[in-house]
Amino acid sequence: MTVRPADYPPPFDAAEAIGPPTDPADERIEVGVAVVGAGPAGLACAIRFGQLLDEAPELAERLGEVPVVVVEKGKQPGSHLLSGAVINPRALRSLFSGRPQADAFPRFGEVNAESVYVLRRSSALRIPPPPTMRNHGNVVVSLSQLGRWLAEQAEEAGATILPETAATKLLVDHGSVRGIRTGDRGRGREGQELGNFEPGSDIVAKVTVLAEGTQGYLTGAAVERFGLQGQNPQVYALGVKEVWRVAKPLDRVIHTMGWPLRTGARYREFGGSWIYPLGEDMVSLGFVVGLDYRDLELSPHDLLQELKTHKLVRRILEGGERLEWGAKTIPEGGFFSLPRQLHAPGLLICGDGAGMVNVPALKGVHYAVESGRLAAEAAFAALQPGETPARVGALASYDEAVRASYIWTDLEEVRNQRQAFGRGFFVGGALASTMTVTKGRFPKRPLTTEPDAEQTLFRSGRAESYPAPDGRVTFDKLSSVFLSGNKTRDDQPNHIRIAEPVPRDLAELWARMCPAQVYEVGEETGDGMVAVKLAPSNCVQCGAITAKGGRLTPPEGGSGPEYQRT
Amino acid sequence: MTGLVFLEHHGGEFLKGSLGVLAKAASLGEAHAAVLGSGVAGLADQAGRYGAAKVYVVDDPALEAPLPQPRVDALAQIVREQAIENVFFAQSVLASDVAAGLAARLEAGLNWQLTDLAVEDGGLVGKQPALGDSVIVDVGWTQTPRLALFRSGAFDPVETGGQAAVEQVGVSFEDFSLAARMLEQLQEEATGPSIEEAEIIVAGGRGLGGPESFTVLEELAAALGGAVATTRAVVDAGWYPYSTQVGQTGKTVSPKLYVACGISGAIQHKVGMQGSAVIVAINKDPNAPIFEFCDLGVVGDLHSVVPKLTELVKTHRAG
Numbered sequence: 001m002t003v004r005p006a007d008y009p010p011p012f013d014a015a016e017a018i019g020p021p022t023d024p025a026d027e028r029i030e031v032g033v034a035v036v037g038a039g040p041a042g043l044a045c046a047i048r049f050g051q052l053l054d055e056a057p058e059l060a061e062r063l064g065e066v067p068v069v070v071v072e073k074g075k076q077p078g079s080h081l082l083s084g085a086v087i088n089p090r091a092l093r094s095l096f097s098g099r100p101q102a103d104a105f106p107r108f109g110e111v112n113a114e115s116v117y118v119l120r121r122s123s124a125l126r127i128p129p130p131p132t133m134r135n136h137g138n139v140v141v142s143l144s145q146l147g148r149w150l151a152e153q154a155e156e157a158g159a160t161i162l163p164e165t166a167a168t169k170l171l172v173d174h175g176s177v178r179g180i181r182t183g184d185r186g187r188g189r190e191g192q193e194l195g196n197f198e199p200g201s202d203i204v205a206k207v208t209v210l211a212e213g214t215q216g217y218l219t220g221a222a223v224e225r226f227g228l229q230g231q232n233p234q235v236y237a238l239g240v241k242e243v244w245r246v247a248k249p250l251d252r253v254i255h256t257m258g259w260p261l262r263t264g265a266r267y268r269e270f271g272g273s274w275i276y277p278l279g280e281d282m283v284s285l286g287f288v289v290g291l292d293y294r295d296l297e298l299s300p301h302d303l304l305q306e307l308k309t310h311k312l313v314r315r316i317l318e319g320g321e322r323l324e325w326g327a328k329t330i331p332e333g334g335f336f337s338l339p340r341q342l343h344a345p346g347l348l349i350c351g352d353g354a355g356m357v358n359v360p361a362l363k364g365v366h367y368a369v370e371s372g373r374l375a376a377e378a379a380f381a382a383l384q385p386g387e388t389p390a391r392v393g394a395l396a397s398y399d400e401a402v403r404a405s406y407i408w409t410d411l412e413e414v415r416n417q418r419q420a421f422g423r424g425f426f427v428g429g430a431l432a433s434t435m436t437v438t439k440g441r442f443p444k445r446p447l448t449t450e451p452d453a454e455q456t457l458f459r460s461g462r463a464e465s466y467p468a469p470d471g472r473v474t475f476d477k478l479s480s481v482f483l484s485g486n487k488t489r490d491d492q493p494n495h496i497r498i499a500e501p502v503p504r505d506l507a508e509l510w511a512r513m514c515p516a517q518v519y520e521v522g523e524e525t526g527d528g529m530v531a532v533k534l535a536p537s538n539c540v541q542c543g544a545i546t547a548k549g550g551r552l553t554p555p556e557g558g559s560g561p562e563y564q565r566t
Numbered sequence: 567m568t569g570l571v572f573l574e575h576h577g578g579e580f581l582k583g584s585l586g587v588l589a590k591a592a593s594l595g596e597a598h599a600a601v602l603g604s605g606v607a608g609l610a611d612q613a614g615r616y617g618a619a620k621v622y623v624v625d626d627p628a629l630e631a632p633l634p635q636p637r638v639d640a641l642a643q644i645v646r647e648q649a650i651e652n653v654f655f656a657q658s659v660l661a662s663d664v665a666a667g668l669a670a671r672l673e674a675g676l677n678w679q680l681t682d683l684a685v686e687d688g689g690l691v692g693k694q695p696a697l698g699d700s701v702i703v704d705v706g707w708t709q710t711p712r713l714a715l716f717r718s719g720a721f722d723p724v725e726t727g728g729q730a731a732v733e734q735v736g737v738s739f740e741d742f743s744l745a746a747r748m749l750e751q752l753q754e755e756a757t758g759p760s761i762e763e764a765e766i767i768v769a770g771g772r773g774l775g776g777p778e779s780f781t782v783l784e785e786l787a788a789a790l791g792g793a794v795a796t797t798r799a800v801v802d803a804g805w806y807p808y809s810t811q812v813g814q815t816g817k818t819v820s821p822k823l824y825v826a827c828g829i830s831g832a833i834q835h836k837v838g839m840q841g842s843a844v845i846v847a848i849n850k851d852p853n854a855p856i857f858e859f860c861d862l863g864v865v866g867d868l869h870s871v872v873p874k875l876t877e878l879v880k881t882h883r884a885g
Binding site: 471478479481482483485487488489490491535537562564 | 697799801802808855
């Protein structure tokens, strides 16, 4: 039987995440701007808004005690941030333009050499870096560290940061966004109130900025509620990353394509790896695979383990030690998957949550920062006397600013490249080159995509060739989850929604796909259907399940990974 | 270095963890102890046998119930009057409350979750596991008094057979400290020792196959006079209560003997039991990670090995 994950939708209704405020009026927390997510987009927004308020004491006065609040579900800012990352510093420079922080962000140095390889099992063919992938002038960072630093700057700029706080509901009243509701804490597995139970609160804001990153929970609900869907559905990739201490410094940034992925069109395997130096004694390495893949035995975690057995990679890691591990999805749909509008009354959407990722260039952080900055400026303008952010169109200046920025022109130029790789690696590569040469004018019509969950599954026996974990270079999933710092309370309510029972193939797809060993194929329930055993406290909230037929909802604030150097 | 140890007791017996901290304090210098309660005169003498040079006793009906605030009053007074520089606690629900309250009252610094303490270059340095116990961080204090809360099971008690000078202290309690009353105390039904206190632990993992297989572990535990512990997978599956879970998100134990049956030995479990003196593993899978850190490994089916072991223990004990 042919199985598509989309045919087994999870018990979830986007309306769960939307509703009017429910706390009595005198118990609501009133703020000026509520930002969801302490990542590069949300923190840039908080920082820029603080800078603007400095020059506008009357508005600051009017917004009250808490002009800007940033809610973050992780243990602290940066706990849930994970990226390569080689970033383009231009957005941070303009955010702090003329200020001492302009070039003070934490980094591991500029890229001064780079190599791109097409791998086969036992060879590596070095190719000239494609024009989109050239990184001259860019810098290597740990996004988790950058997040912590930005959070300090945001607090200095007057923002209040609430870590360990999940945003579980978008408050919408009379067609306008009024803020967010935070999640309850201290519930038991069956949802019962435990001794340390604390109910969530309504945070009522004049402007709500969704900067939730990939697979944003409220972002998805808002896109649906306000009909903001773009031309193409959003598609995702899953990246698994490790940080290693190494014996000898790596002298360049490396990207690989090809093996251990298969290049044939029927597999639909698009992705590759990165290996970046983090100073003299560490490297960041990771593997990314498009979630439009079809082989149910594909395991991104095991592909990364397999990659490390290649002599090119083994040489770099020799004598080293794995320090950290993590995983996260990346929105890859690009230009045609952007929401058709990035604002609604009282609402702005930024960064990865909006899908601002340039896949051929492997960049998104600077678009996140830039969009956060532009969102702050639009919010500030809409809060001036005589205007109100709840008015339809009051925040439209944000869309205009994004369209006039390099976010738009960059993404437009590469608008069809990711889609081309649905036709296999070599055809995709050739098409993408043509697109680069023509600056996106070829092909004339937009290439379409289908949601990752609508790919039909098949089995190829791929899993047999994954290396057995040796505990030195290759590792199993559980010991990896440990290195994500995840110590989530085991007895909290399950935050993962999936259909049950499901065909064995689908259960196995989830079990293989999940890098954190959350899913396990359970007992047969008849007709080839099985139960799925869940270990939700293993979850590192990468978001892959939402792309492949399930639904990740926000767990209790403070749970999940505690990334330090990812 | 002189350290004052809060000796927690219930039902006329000190907690093993408190006595362990006392032994640690004695090994670094002079250990003093605080015994707070109602009708506790007899207990004070015992403290000397476990290494206390001096015992401050506060015997007051207000300290009958195990409530934190009156204990904060008592400790705060002792610390102020005796100019005590170091106060140590063994982690428990009550001790954590008291330590936090005392830190607030004295505006003192509290380092918690410590697993060890050392005097380095004349200064006191606490050892605190961090990043999921993957590294140990040195922590210090910027002023006195220094407060430290140690993980349960961090140290073993040492019986020295010494004698302590006992000093009775009268405490005037704050009104707000007496505002809380104990209405009811419930005891969790448990046969045998709790896993934190047990010197022998028989632990079962997913390899048991189902809740019914715990009978064989319970029999072995009973024969050895030990307690039964579990892994997360077992608790997740609903086979055994959470209170028996050992590991990263459960309890940390350090018994003299840990018999791991059907446990693969994932790092999440290992961090909760690696301090055990002797680890015995029984597992069908010769590649299970537990065989890399156990002292004695048996590759075999626990369903046949464990009952035989129980028989042997019984015969040995009888003989």
